[in-house]
Amino acid sequence: MPFFMGLIVTGVLGGFLFSYLETRVRLTLIFISAENTFGAEEQGALLESGRRSITESDDAREQRAQPQLSPATEADRKLAAISRSEITDPKELVGWASAQARLGNFAVAEAALRDALQGDPGNVEIYMRIADVRRLQRNYAGAVAIIQEGVGKAGSAQAKAQLLHRAILTALYLPRPDGFQQAIELSDTLLNEVKIAEPSVYLWRAAAFGQNYSWLKRQKSPQVELDEVREKALESVRRLVQMLPSPLAAERVLLRALFDPSPAELKAGEDDLRVFAEDKEFSDLIMGQ
Numbered sequence: 001m002p003f004f005m006g007l008i009v010t011g012v013l014g015g016f017l018f019s020y021l022e023t024r025v026r027l028t029l030i031f032i033s034a035e036n037t038f039g040a041e042e043q044g045a046l047l048e049s050g051r052r053s054i055t056e057s058d059d060a061r062e063q064r065a066q067p068q069l070s071p072a073t074e075a076d077r078k079l080a081a082i083s084r085s086e087i088t089d090p091k092e093l094v095g096w097a098s099a100q101a102r103l104g105n106f107a108v109a110e111a112a113l114r115d116a117l118q119g120d121p122g123n124v125e126i127y128m129r130i131a132d133v134r135r136l137q138r139n140y141a142g143a144v145a146i147i148q149e150g151v152g153k154a155g156s157a158q159a160k161a162q163l164l165h166r167a168i169l170t171a172l173y174l175p176r177p178d179g180f181q182q183a184i185e186l187s188d189t190l191l192n193e194v195k196i197a198e199p200s201v202y203l204w205r206a207a208a209f210g211q212n213y214s215w216l217k218r219q220k221s222p223q224v225e226l227d228e229v230r231e232k233a234l235e236s237v238r239r240l241v242q243m244l245p246s247p248l249a250a251e252r253v254l255l256r257a258l259f260d261p262s263p264a265e266l267k268a269g270e271d272d273l274r275v276f277a278e279d280k281e282f283s284d285l286i287m288g289q
Contacts, residue, residue: 046095049079054101054132067135072102090119106133124159140173161196168204176215183208199251202240207272209233214275237285259286
């Protein structure tokens with residue numbers, strides 16, 4: 001009898017314990033499922049934010065203007081209201097940081113992007129985003145530095161080319177002579193080591209040599225130095241025109257603007273090739289049809 005009584009009591013207690021644990025497990029799964037449904041909506045919004053640019057034009061290949069902040073949306077404000085501590089995935093963190101940047105919270109955005117970089121150190125896009133945040137603050141030296149850091153981590157020639165291309169353009173805004181010197185060195189690396197040449201590379205290379213020529217003239221440098229830099233600028237223009245025969249190509253249009261800028265562009269200082277305005281060889285190549 002004691003054995004059977006013990007068996008009954010054990011069975012009752014075991015059944016109660018099993019029912020309790022089963023209920024807890026099922027309720028936990030239900031709650032997790034509900035949380036994941038809400039999280040999926042937030043996740044989608046964060047990923048979409050990460051795909052949107054934080055500058056008006058994200059294509060540095062077709063413009064030579066200082067970057068302008070992309071306007072913030074209501075979605076950006078909602079995402080920015082999410083607590084930073086709730087986001088751990090690097091891609092979602094990029095989206096959250098991008099929303100903060102579009103709202104003008106640059107320090108918060110860069111800190112979050114740096115955290116995202118810790119989780120995904122080879123992601124070229126994160127380096128580009130940090131560079132854009134710095135460019136928007138006119139911190140061009142910092143932008144070039146983070147891009148060069150990314151070049152060392154990039155895993156493919158195409159990724160390195162993308163970063164170097166942005167670095168060349170950004171370096172053109174640095175004070176002279178450091179700016180054009182860095183732009184020329186970066187373009188040398190892109191052309192001679194990475195060996196990926198696009199028309200826009202020759203466009204920015206020509207602009208860098210144009211800045212170089214202007215600086216040498218102001219320094220009253222020997223004519224032999226001026227002639228050497230002029231020839232390099234001319235060769236860059238020649239290569240660009242050869243690669244893009246159509247005068248309507250975006251790079252050709254911008255080339256003409258840098259050579260013969262409008263008054264508005266002159267005010268912005270976008271006149272890197274204007275120093276060759278009286279040079280017939282440049283004029284024939286750039287303005288010719």
